[in-house]
Amino acid sequence: QKSRWIVLSIFMYFSFIGIAQNPIIRNQYSADPSARVFGDRVYVYPSHDILATDGKGRKDWFCMEDYHVFSSDNLTDWTDHGMIVTQNKVPWVRPESYSMWAPDCIERNGKYYFYFPSTPNDNVGNGKGFNIGVAVADKPIGPFIPQDNPIKGVQGIDPNVFIDKDGQAYLYWSSGNIYGAKLKENMTELDSEVKTLGDLPSKGLKEGPYVFERKGIYYMTYPHVEDKIERLEYAISDNPLGPFKVMGAIMDESPTGCWTNHHSIIEFKNQWYLFYHHNDYSPTFDKARSVRADSLSFNLNGTIKKVIPTLR
Ligand code: FUB
Numbered sequence: 529q530k531s532r533w534i535v536l537s538i539f540m541y542f543s544f545i546g547i548a549q550n551p552i553i554r555n556q557y558s559a560d561p562s563a564r565v566f567g568d569r570v571y572v573y574p575s576h577d578i579l580a581t582d583g584k585g586r587k588d589w590f591c592m593e594d595y596h597v598f599s600s601d602n603l604t605d606w607t608d609h610g611m612i613v614t615q616n617k618v619p620w621v622r623p624e625s626y627s628m629w630a631p632d633c634i635e636r637n638g639k640y641y642f643y644f645p646s647t648p649n650d651n652v653g654n655g656k657g658f659n660i661g662v663a664v665a666d667k668p669i670g671p672f673i674p675q676d677n678p679i680k681g682v683q684g685i686d687p688n689v690f691i692d693k694d695g696q697a698y699l700y701w702s703s704g705n706i707y708g709a710k711l712k713e714n715m716t717e718l719d720s721e722v723k724t725l726g727d728l729p730s731k732g733l734k735e736g737p738y739v740f741e742r743k744g745i746y747y748m749t750y751p752h753v754e755d756k757i758e759r760l761e762y763a764i765s766d767n768p769l770g771p772f773k774v775m776g777a778i779m780d781e782s783p784t785g786c787w788t789n790h791h792s793i794i795e796f797k798n799q800w801y802l803f804y805h806h807n808d809y810s811p812t813f814d815k816a817r818s819v820r821a822d823s824l825s826f827n828l829n830g831t832i833k834k835v836i837p838t839l840r
Pocket residue numbers: 559560575590629630685686735736788789790
């Protein structure tokens with residue numbers, strides 16, 4: 529009798545305080561989470577994986593048509609605010625490509641800028657590869673209005689935006705290597721030459737850049753694959769565009785097969801968190817992924833303690 533009571537009490541306690549479980553998004557596949565703190569909530573802007581069907585996307589490959597935004601004030605209860613951008617409403621995107629890959633979102637002067645890559649239609653450049661566009665809103669959940677054209681001078685995927693303490697904004701993206709440039713105040717045009725961040729590991733694919741600053745250290749974090757599966761790694765600098773010093777792993781390669789990982793790092797209510805993805809709901813097909821979150825911490829010298837994924 530007593531032990532039953534103890535079990536019930538523990539259950540009620542955890543039900544009351546709420547326990548975060550991975551994956552955190554459970555009503556659809558989701559990947560490439562860009563988490564941001566706006567006000568007293570965390571907003572997650574992920575990619576939205578769907579399964580390709582006849583005439584819709586490429587079989588056995590990534591298939592993404594639109595984006596949703598999710599938010600929470602406790603990292604346990606997540607609200608899906610619905611679709612914010614779809615490929616059919618972006619004037620420069622080739623709608624039959626289903627390539628709305630990893631996005632990012634940032635706030636500046638009360639406006640929310642949502643950055644997303646996709647394949648352009650024939651009216652834009654040579655209609656090949658990936659470009660990066662912007663959609664702008666007055667609120668973190670939209671409505672977002674896509675710009676007519678992608679950002680000039682940028683070809684690649686996985687946009688990430690960082691605004692430094694002095695107000696200078698930077699755009700990072702990837703295309704095998706990682707690139708960076710200053711952004712103009714309007715957040716939609718480059719304001720410098722494009723710099724290849726060549727101090728990162730030279731071997732293997734690097735993508736999904738995510739930059740943040742803590743105690744004067746600029747952290748360039750990125751998935752890196754040398755063999756088959758991506759490992760989250762980081763490099764540090766005293767300048768947002770480097771030169772960077774490679775430091776090591778934030779999260780090791782998944783032992784169970786999802787070849788991509790893609791992440792973001794935020795501080796919320798005095799705790800740092802790593803958002804990333806894994807194919808929890810699709811163990812045999814790793815292009816149908818799910819967003820996860822785990823806490824992250826630093827050593828006294830500013831190095832990052834490796835994060836061990838929390839499973840369900
Ligand atoms: O989600 C499509 C691609 O997979 C992303 O752009 C990469 O970062 C990888 O996660």
